[in-house]
Amino acid sequence: MKILTIGPSWVGDMVMSQSLYITLKRRHPDAELHVMAPAWCCALLERMPEVDKAIVMPLGHGDFRLAERYRLGRELAQEGYDWAIVQPNSLKSALIPLFAGIKRRTGWKGESRYGLLNDLRSNKVDFPLMVERYVSLAYPRAQMKDNHCIPELPWPALQVDLPNQQQALTELGLNTGRPVLSLCPGAEFGPAKRWPEQHYAEVARHQIEQGQQVWIFGSAKDIAVAEAIRHSLPQRLQEHCQILAGRTSLHQAIDLMALSTAVISNDSGLMHIAAALQRPLVGIYGSTSPQYTPPLAERVAVVHTDIECRPCFKRECPLGHLKCLKELPAERVITALEQLLGNELIPTVAR
Structure with missing residues (x-):
């Protein structure tokens, strides 16, 4: 056939x-x-x-x-x-x-x-x-x-190219001396999927202070928000935050994300890539719903607000306030990450 x-x-x-x-x-x-x-x-x-x-x-x-x-x-x-x-x-x-x-x-x-x-x-x-x-x-x-049901529902499982992974690390000047927390703050669909960059920056600061490093993934369209996250960090912490948005091919993004100890992402293509790589994942939902497009992996925490107007599935907030994302504090995402990983994220370098 x-x-x-x-x-x-x-x-x-x-x-x-x-x-x-x-x-x-x-x-x-x-x-x-x-x-x-x-x-x-x-x-x-x-x-x-x-x-x-x-x-x-x-x-x-x-x-x-x-x-x-x-x-x-x-x-x-x-x-x-x-x-x-x-x-x-x-x-x-x-x-x-x-x-x-x-x-x-x-x-x-x-x-x-x-x-x-x-x-x-x-x-x-x-x-x-x-x-x-x-x-x-x-x-x-x-x-x-x-x-009315499917006998079997296999999850996606993307392959990793290890030689390409090593080459990408070298080309981009990256190392894995600290555990890697990957952030995916973009969303091609529209702003109603994007958790505010100041919240991402709070998470990044907290995790770097715990001895981790942050890699920010995305397309060229996400460079501005990635830079805003990095520049919101104290100067002493910025060296542990690498902007990869707009600097990698999709092949490289897949292989580098596979090195993540954990990933935090909006409901986006990169979220589903992280799930298909079986990386521990915190998925953030705004206008959309995990009841339709959940990340398909075992180690997943989904966070969202419960305001009555979500999910609306709109690209932009029809009410103009974007409360479904703005009112989701960084503390909830940090807590979800810690509960997901337990004691796994142990710093490998002195703070």
Whole structure:
């Protein structure tokens, strides 16, 4: 069997989609699995041993371009796929498998994709977690409709490239003489997911004073907030806070984060990467909910406020106050981290 999967466009969703790929390989161990995804997600696919081939989707998020989709479909027709699984819910994401002439095309109803998909699923209420919705597509429709549950839900598990890890440490002038606390203060989705940088700075100060060091991860868009966190620290502590935002490739970020003693992150792609690396993790939720996209790992603490307007799932606070994040104090996150780790974080250097 040869399977084509149209993958998600967001980093966190792509990490969670590994659960589908693991399931497909367990159910069809001799199948060849190809995944089409945006270029920025291919680094993740390369760390998933279940994926035999990553295909770059040249069209951007929201880019329709029907003629280009037709061309891509006809090009992929030469692969002779037996089955296509479309993870995104958009109408346009189902066009390429149709144009490729793939006979079996599976996916959720989404934007009324009747005819585009011929193995259409609509019982989302039975699968409240996003990862459940992904994995259910690996099973026959009748089984999922009748049983209302998934027999097995494997968690994502990204591979680490140890030589690349060592090279990244050298290139960036990093060392692991102190235990590493990784902070991920960004969120591509929008400000309603971002815990304030002053709170992150309080956590960073407390942990550095306990003998740890802090690495701040993120994209180039997160450099400003990373610098704000570092500059909020007393001068004597700043040498133990390294800004990696905008300085690493996704490959390097994966390998370096694997060295973390713990990770503190907003609900973001990096949070799901930390979970897939099985790093002890404190996940901070603002406008979104762990009832839909929880970090999939054993050693996880989830923190959020319980104000009545959350979760609203908005990019920006519709009420303009952002209380769901501003009123979540640093002390709660520090406590969650200490409870998660117990006595594990023992300083390896004098304070």
